[in-house]
Amino acid sequence: MRKAVRKAVFPVAGLGTRFLPATKAIPKEMLPLVDKPLIQHAVEEARAAGIEDIIFVTSQGKSAIEDHFDINGDLNKVLETRGKLDALESVKATEIGSGKLxxxxxxxxxxxxxxxxxxxxxxxxxxxxxxxxxxxxxAGTPCLKQMVEAYDDVGGNIVAVVDVPREHTNRYGILDVASDDGRLAAVKGLVEKPKPEVAPSTLSIIGRYILQPEVFGHLDRQERGAGNEIQLTDSMARLIGNQPFHGLRFEGTRYDCGDRVGFLEANLAFALERPDIGHLVREAIAKLI
Structure with missing residues (x-):
């Protein structure tokens, strides 16, 4: 019987240099997307997909992430005493119980x-x-939930993919496709940041993966790849042929919040979707333009 996907890894050790000086003292993952930090959006997506255990890969200066998902008894008490029950509910929604984080x-x-x-x-x-x-x-259905549903059907390894302009293939991991039904693409190879003229396709991997534990055996080699870094793509590629490997064209819109313009675009898109403030944001945008 196929094992369920119960654990999720969140690599949050980066310095966030593109957002300096904002990230000098605040982890970039704590930058707010409307009124929730980026990391909370990711954790909520994981939980919606049935993930039980949350694993953060951190570095120095990331304690704010740990505090965010902890219980703040003093804050909860103040909010309750003041009758700010909506705020209290939003704070409690961030809490992850002991033994799950x-x-x-x-x-x-x-x-x-x-x-x-x-x-x-x-x-x-x-x-x-x-x-x-x-x-x-x-997305209407969270991206990782869509991936878990696909995993339940085909098993193996699954990455979320989007089509990118060919001139941008040198920015991403790109699929070499064996077959494609328009939703799931069977993968025969992966290439990290290929030049446009040699890229095998324009299907780019985004930051969502479901992987089998055998990938760790390949990562154990600690081999350097593109950028003289240990690339996840290189180890994933070694799984192909031994295990099913697919790229999923998910339903939804992906925003690159590691880029300043992408981050601003995401804030506008998410704010416009909010029933409580969407109309106000539309009015504000109309005034600006």
Missing amino acids: FYTRQQQPLGLGHAVWCARKLVGDEPFAVLLPDDVVL
């Missing part, structure tokens, strides 16, 4: 593959998800 350190910035490898002991011998908080997906 885990942390491990990435002590050197050696790449995404290395960050995932740092979580190997916490993941153990079972399939797991990886979510990059910089990638945010606005």
Whole structure:
């Protein structure tokens, strides 16, 4: 019987240099998307997909992330005493119970593959998800939930993909496709940041993965790839042929919140979807333009 995806890894060790000076003292994952930090959006997506155990791969200066998901008894008491029950409910929604939230350190910035490898002991011998908080997906059905549903059908490894302009293939991991039904693409190879003229397709991997634990055996090699970093893509590629591997064209819109313009665009898109403030944001935009 196929093992369920119960654990999710969140690589949150990056410095966030694109957002300095805002990220000098605040982790970039704590930057607000409307009124929730980016990391909370990612955790809520994982929970909606049935994830039980949350694993953060952190570094120095990331304690605000730990505090955000902890219980703040003093704050809860003040909100309750003042009758601010909506605020209290929103705060309680961030709390993750004891034994469900885990942390491990990435002590050197050696790449995404290395960050995932740092979580190997916490993941153990079972399939797991990886979510990059910089990638945010606005969708009716959360992106990872769509992936879990596809995993239940085909098993193996699944990555979320979008089509990108060919001139941008050198920014992403790109699929080499064996077959494609318009939703699921069977993968025969992966190439990290290929030049446009040699890219095997324009299907780009975004920051959502469901992987089998065998990937850790390949990450154990600690081999450097593009950018002289330990690339997750390189180890995933070694799974192809031994396990099913698919790219899922998910329903929804992906925003790159690791980019300043993408972050602003995401804030507008999510705010416009909010029934409480969407109309006010439309009015504000109309005044500006």
